[in-house]
Amino acid sequence: MASREELKRMACEAIDKNREKVIEIGDSIFAEPELGYKEFKTAEKVKKAMDEIGLKYESEVAITGIVAPLKGKKSNARLAVMGELDAVVAPEHRCADKITGAAHSCGHNCMIAALMGVAYAFQNTGIMEELSGDIVLMAVPAEEYVEIEYRNELKKQGKIHFLGGKQEFIKLGAMDDIDMMIMQHSTPNDARGLCGIPNAGNNGFMGKLIRYIGKEAHSGGAPHLGINALNAATLGLTAVHMQRETFQDKDSIRVHPIITKGGDLVNVVPADVRIETYIRGANMEAIIDADKKVSRAFKAGGDAVGAETVITDLPGYLPMNLNYDLMDIMYENMIDLFGKDKVEYEGAHMSGSTDAGDVSYIMPTMQSRIFGITGVGHSSNYEISDKELAYIGAAKCLAMTAIDLLYGEAEKAIEVKANFKPLMTKEEYLKVWGKL
Template identity: 45%
Template sequence: MTKQELKQKVIQAIDSLADQIIKTGDFLYAHPELGYKEYAGTAYTAQLLENAGFVVEQNIAVTGVRAKIREKKQGPTLAVLGELDAIICREHPDCAADTGAIHACGHHIQVAVMTGVALAFQKISGFQYLGGNLVFMAVPAEEFVEMEFRTDLKKKGLLTYFGGKQEMVAKGLFDDIDISLMVHALNLPDGKKVLTAPSGNGFIGKKIKFTGQESHAGSAPEEGINALNAAMLAINNIHAQRETFSDQDRVRVHPIITKGGDMVNVVPADVRMECYVRARTIESLTQANLKVDRAIRAGAMAVGAGVEIEDMPGYLPLLNAPALDKLFQENVRFFCGEEGISQGYDFTGSFDFGDISHLMPCLHPFTGGVQGSLHSKNFAITDNDTAYILPTKAVAMTIIDLLWEDAKQAQDIISNFKPAMDKPQYLNWLKKTEKNTFLDLGET
């Protein structure tokens, strides 16, 4: 068996599994679940992988699946990931009537691709020709949402971090992984089927509570301290920072007021905001966050209000491993030619895979076959072959390259890779980013 013959076999196996792969995507699409609630998706994926003969663990981080082959071999371990969670978009025609949940970020495609790769290798007994090990993971909660629900899970001791991959790293579920691979869906320009080597912002999540003094808004506003004015000043102070953010840092700050007061004739004494601070590097993120904190405190100070700022570690910037992108590109070129590939894209959004990319070589290309923006009512699959089958084949072929001849290429990539952080440094980043700061009522 040559490497080329094995690739040919795996392509044929994926063609014969195409209906199953699409069926998996359809099932998840019909059962959209938000982060840490993906029980139907977890059970379905676990059953599929168990039936195929993998050793499967379920609900690894509240929800989620981790599957491995029966016999552990020498050499590095590659993980193929698929994210389980949906988003809420009540405007989407296919959203769940009760929750508004919908797979408008295309994560259902990822899980279908991940199981497709697993089933294809199992079908051709492909592992016998390869060195190293493969782990398949359906991971929970990529979207950083529903803070109150996750805070409850945390209080119950079921969760330490809001992001699925943060939680999995903390739980040790990446301890034995040397390289991670996944593919995300994206509406690509005409003629393009693949986008490789994207970069993405990191972010810190913030919950802010302004405390004022209530009083009659008509007859005695002079006796009150207006927490809404504090919040509005804070937002304007944040705007005044924007010219100080340099273009290459790609800073994005987007606060919202989630509670603006209680009654119109009472001076607001309890006003809440949520905010993300995003930037391209950890350093620029830290600096931008300090400015945002200063702006918020100044808003409170101006009117004599109190403020509590709760910072939560969001996600780290997305880093690339060029050697992995190159391999993926070489394989995908076989299906869509050089003209079908676009290289490098500057995302100012964030991915929790960014955290993993600080710890090990990671592959996170995007593939097309979908229309509409991510998270919008127009998001839909337009071409099953490009959405599902192309990434399944390209990932499987990349795995063959990596693990062929006692996993030589994987070993080379690992030994030439300098992680931005090791696990203790990463856990320390999470810990030190999670903090509450206070300014008391009337404090200056």
């Protein structure tokens, strides 16, 4: 039996051997971004790469998702390694889709590159025959919680239940036989010259659709006969802003609405105005408190002008439940790969959100952060500046951590699972969060 360190060396060598392929798929996805539940070209690229190495998979999981299991010599534990397929909207980015405005300004292409690096590390290398657990590679759709109205229509049509891809994986049973999940997320470089952080907390949030229904009239000839829904929205948004001083810093509350429809014609009193927003926060108690204030504020806008206010609440993402056992293992591998001075154990709380938080309520979960990016996330200047770090280094960190978890009799994985106390069972999650 090969030693743990020998297996890690073999895995890293396999990733290096396939370095150009890893970079190629990362760059190809970067060049052709797609939004959530629409990642058809991206999924085809992943399937083609898996086909080339004979990796069997299930496709069209949650519309575009892919699940590819790798069997160990025993199945004492099952570890999911995830990457995300979708892009965000940044229409001014040099690689933005000209029609949709989608751009990979959040590094999800790096996730898929790293995921394929893990596939190259374990498929056809003999390493799985040395491990006492299974690895399940998952390319997951729709992490970015965007186009809320569109996704809500998919939900009404019965095509999805949740607006987020990992949430939908939970609902569909793709996580039922999984014991724990690891993944990584690319992050912009900072002045300290760091290469990685094992994990960091994230806000959770609730999604919200607000529709103001007024009454049409000629805006120049007889505006007094109408009810201006845009005025209702203006008042509602102002009332939301008036709530901000009541949000406590410790709760990291973020409310950031956009108007997705402001009326129909300039010479008609707006009678159909629509808003999308999140209510983000570091804990569910604070999110629920802020949500009540925001709902009250939006309703006040409609009441003030006599418009009807229709508010639709949607389950967003849960705050990240940090797993320090997994963080410890990833930390040691980052040190081995990058050097101790290049790794910070735990970064500052992130006010952004991820549906990895939902997984973390049910099973041990880790989303490490790997640097190698310049620019600002979700913006037009986001670029992959260090592919050796963002693609190759990320893949090696994930593969090495998987080996640590599943080596021997998979004692580490078994220990991590035994130490974990779920905040929700799947059944509780679907009942409490899925039917918000």
